[in-house]
Amino acid sequence: MTKRVSVLGCGSWGTAIVKAVADNVVSSDEFYSKVYWYVRDEEYEDRSLTSWINQDHTNPIYLPKLKLPMNIIASSEIRKVVENADILMVAYPPCYIIRLVNHVKEFIKENAYFVSFCKGLILCPEENRIRLVSDLIREQTGKRCLVVIGATTALEVVGEQFTEATIGSKSLECGREVKRLLQTDYMKLVITQDDVGVELCGSLKNVVAIAAGICDGLQLGDNTKAAVIRIGFWEVSELMNELFPDRGTNYLTIEQSCGIAELFMCMSHKLDDISDIGDLDLLNISVGRRLSNNDTNRPSIRSITDKIPYRTFVDGAEYAKQIYNILADRRRTGHFPLFVAVHRICQNEIKPQELIACLQSHPIHA
Amino acid sequence: MSLRRVSVIGSGNWGSTIAKIVGNNIKKFPEYVPEVRMWVFEELVNGRKLTEIINTSHENVKYLPNVKLPENVVADPDVKSVARDADVLIIVMPHQFLNRTLAEMKPVVKPTSYAISLMKGLALSDDHGIKLLTDCIRDVLSIPCAVLMGANLATEVSQENYCEATIGIDNPKMGSELKKLFQTDYFRIVVIKDEVATELCGALKNIVAVAAGVIEGLGYGDNTKAAVIRLGFMEMKSFIYQFFADRHPQEGTFLESCGVADLITTCYGGRNKQMGIALATTNEPLAQLEKERLHGQSAQGPLTAAEVYAMLERKGLLEKYPIFTAVHKLCTRQFDPKNFICCLANHPEHR
Numbered sequence: 001m002t003k004r005v006s007v008l009g010c011g012s013w014g015t016a017i018v019k020a021v022a023d024n025v026v027s028s029d030e031f032y033s034k035v036y037w038y039v040r041d042e043e044y045e046d047r048s049l050t051s052w053i054n055q056d057h058t059n060p061i062y063l064p065k066l067k068l069p070m071n072i073i074a075s076s077e078i079r080k081v082v083e084n085a086d087i088l089m090v091a092y093p094p095c096y097i098i099r100l101v102n103h104v105k106e107f108i109k110e111n112a113y114f115v116s117f118c119k120g121l122i123l124c125p126e127e128n129r130i131r132l133v134s135d136l137i138r139e140q141t142g143k144r145c146l147v148v149i150g151a152t153t154a155l156e157v158v159g160e161q162f163t164e165a166t167i168g169s170k171s172l173e174c175g176r177e178v179k180r181l182l183q184t185d186y187m188k189l190v191i192t193q194d195d196v197g198v199e200l201c202g203s204l205k206n207v208v209a210i211a212a213g214i215c216d217g218l219q220l221g222d223n224t225k226a227a228v229i230r231i232g233f234w235e236v237s238e239l240m241n242e243l244f245p246d247r248g249t250n251y252l253t254i255e256q257s258c259g260i261a262e263l264f265m266c267m268s269h270k271l272d273d274i275s276d277i278g279d280l281d282l283l284n285i286s287v288g289r290r291l292s293n294n295d296t297n298r299p300s301i302r303s304i305t306d307k308i309p310y311r312t313f314v315d316g317a318e319y320a321k322q323i324y325n326i327l328a329d330r331r332r333t334g335h336f337p338l339f340v341a342v343h344r345i346c347q348n349e350i351k352p353q354e355l356i357a358c359l360q361s362h363p364i365h366a
Numbered sequence: 367m368s369l370r371r372v373s374v375i376g377s378g379n380w381g382s383t384i385a386k387i388v389g390n391n392i393k394k395f396p397e398y399v400p401e402v403r404m405w406v407f408e409e410l411v412n413g414r415k416l417t418e419i420i421n422t423s424h425e426n427v428k429y430l431p432n433v434k435l436p437e438n439v440v441a442d443p444d445v446k447s448v449a450r451d452a453d454v455l456i457i458v459m460p461h462q463f464l465n466r467t468l469a470e471m472k473p474v475v476k477p478t479s480y481a482i483s484l485m486k487g488l489a490l491s492d493d494h495g496i497k498l499l500t501d502c503i504r505d506v507l508s509i510p511c512a513v514l515m516g517a518n519l520a521t522e523v524s525q526e527n528y529c530e531a532t533i534g535i536d537n538p539k540m541g542s543e544l545k546k547l548f549q550t551d552y553f554r555i556v557v558i559k560d561e562v563a564t565e566l567c568g569a570l571k572n573i574v575a576v577a578a579g580v581i582e583g584l585g586y587g588d589n590t591k592a593a594v595i596r597l598g599f600m601e602m603k604s605f606i607y608q609f610f611a612d613r614h615p616q617e618g619t620f621l622e623s624c625g626v627a628d629l630i631t632t633c634y635g636g637r638n639k640q641m642g643i644a645l646a647t648t649n650e651p652l653a654q655l656e657k658e659r660l661h662g663q664s665a666q667g668p669l670t671a672a673e674v675y676a677m678l679e680r681k682g683l684l685e686k687y688p689i690f691t692a693v694h695k696l697c698t699r700q701f702d703p704k705n706f707i708c709c710l711a712n713h714p715e716h717r
């Protein structure tokens with residue numbers, strides 16, 4: 001019995017994923033040779049996007065220039081894409097997940113499972129909590145959900161540049177299956193059972209990225225920046241346990257591509273020309289830079305983030321705010337000075353120059 | 367109870383920087399002799415003895431100009447005089463002079479004292495392989511030896527720029543003493559028990575930095591570079607567990623400043639990375655590149671890669687360390703740099 005794979009999401013990341021899967025299943029004994037792809041009902045030059053994909057094998061809106069394999073079948077009818085799938089791969093920004101899941105949950109096969117590629121969390125300010133995208137999918141559908149996150153972008157996968165990602169899966173069997181679907185010569189995957197840690201690393205790094213950008217804006221040296229990044233790392237690993245105790249989180253997950261390799265990106269000095277299809281996560285570094293390189297007229301966080309043209313930008317400042325509120329509620333802010341400092345700098349409560357002073361009595365050095 | 371004495375063996379920019387920190391810290395603790403002796407290899411600067419300059423103007427004008435040393439730091443050209451009566455020996459000197467200096471000190475070193483090494487790098491062992499510099503100290507002086515390693519540079523620490531270091535010492539009393547002596551508002555210390563991995567990270571990271579430079583020189587993007595650095599990091603861990611398992615390396619060590627933080631600063635700046643870029647963008651032999659770009663000095667990465675390669679080859683383990691192996695082979699011009707990334711196609715991390 002060959003298994004069927006469907007991909008939901010036609011942005012650049014979804015396009016890169018469907019290409020990798022299609023290349024892998026085309027001659028597979030294990031998987032059905034066609035991949036179904038849910039594509040929004042959208043038009044480009046008076047033709048529907050599905051028509052472009054199915055006839056010309058190209059996605060001109062979200063990843064032009066890429067030639068797509070011919071075994072991809074695009075459809076804007078979500079039921080048709082979902083109802084026969086054994087593995088459902090979801091590549092949407094977190095803010096769209098609730099609606100998507102509500103829409104599809106009645107069509108899903110008994111033993112199907114999800115794979116989430118969503119880099120981000122669901123913030124619930126009213127309840128003062130954070131939810132994982134994968135938890136939302138599990139709770140709404142009753143199905144298993146794996147996560148795939150790492151230091152890679154659509155552009156690199158499509159350009160066949162060597163990169164890595166991490167599969168977080170409580171089930172090793174499902175993890176290995178997804179690895180066979182996705183791994184190529186140029187996109188390499190490592191499986192860990194700490195799925196919560198994988199998802200949190202991929203999200204909380206956005207706060208550390210702002211701190212790294214502040215270091216750049218203040219023109220601090222590389223060793224100071226490395227200390228800030230490492231301390232940020234440490235706080236991420238502590239937050240994994242603080243926010244999701246008893247979920248089997250492991251601090252060593254930080255050593256996977258979803259962890260340190262993503263944070264290595266913060267150390268790069270080539271961030272001023274961020275590609276429009278590139279890694280939106282790096283925009284948080286730019287946010288940090290812009291917060292701190294203007295001494296006299298400090299911009300508000302809103303004026304910076306509102307100028308970012310991408311609707312799906314993962315806003316590290318919002319994450320910092322939500323985490324701060326959770327920690328304040330628990331009287332645990334003293335354990336996380338960097339996250340607290342980033343929040344307060346973003347809210348103009350303290351100056352960026354005070355970031356380092358906030359770290360001078362960090363619990364990691366106690 | 368006699369007062370404890372701390373001495374600094376070495377007075378380059380790092381030695382002088384540390385002497386400044388220790389000199390300032392030690393004044394706060396009445397259990398120490400306030401004087402910190404610093405061994406200075408005597409030389410003439412503008413016709414005057416360097417030790418005399420340091421002791422009168424409290425500045426190491428040659429190796430750390432424009433930084434005031436506290437007045438309780440006393441420069442002394444006689445290494446025996448500096449080492450005598452010391453309870454803590456801070457050893458921070460070019461490692462090519464280490465064994466000779468240790469032999470000279472040995473007769474006067476107190477048997478109850480201990481050392482701490484701030485030297486980044488490795489020694490060559492007699493049976494061809496690497497040897498820890500702290501092991502040289504332990505072997506010659508027969509005293510315990512801690513190590514301090516991390517993402518820090520003398521020039522930045524001397525300017526009081528915020529950064530961190532890791533101290534590896536498997537003795538809690540020594541660890542807490544060293545933290546008192548070294549930590550300031552701007553130089554933050556974490557003490558861990560793992561002496562061996564703390565020190566080895568400082569050496570192995572240079573191999574990974576060469577690889578990072580190669581990737582940059584070949585024009586790959588940031589995520590490819592991040593993947594290569596991470597895989598190099600995993601090879602560092604694997605190597606330490608493979609060859610030093612009997613000395614109990616700890617998982618958490620690699621996430622300390624001596625591990626991941628030092629790795630990223632080295633991979634994004636510094637001469638090893640520069641050498642990697644040069645290897646990728648030219649066809650010149652390594653020795654020529656070092657002569658042209660490092661003024662004849664050697665980058666540590668290629669030297670370490672050669673020794674590590676020999677150790678791995680002897681054990682039949684080369685295929686488990688694709689990055690370490692590829693760096694050595696590229697440094698010795700055994701393949702075209704364009705093929706570097708192909709060496710990672712079957713990395714054990716991805717099997």
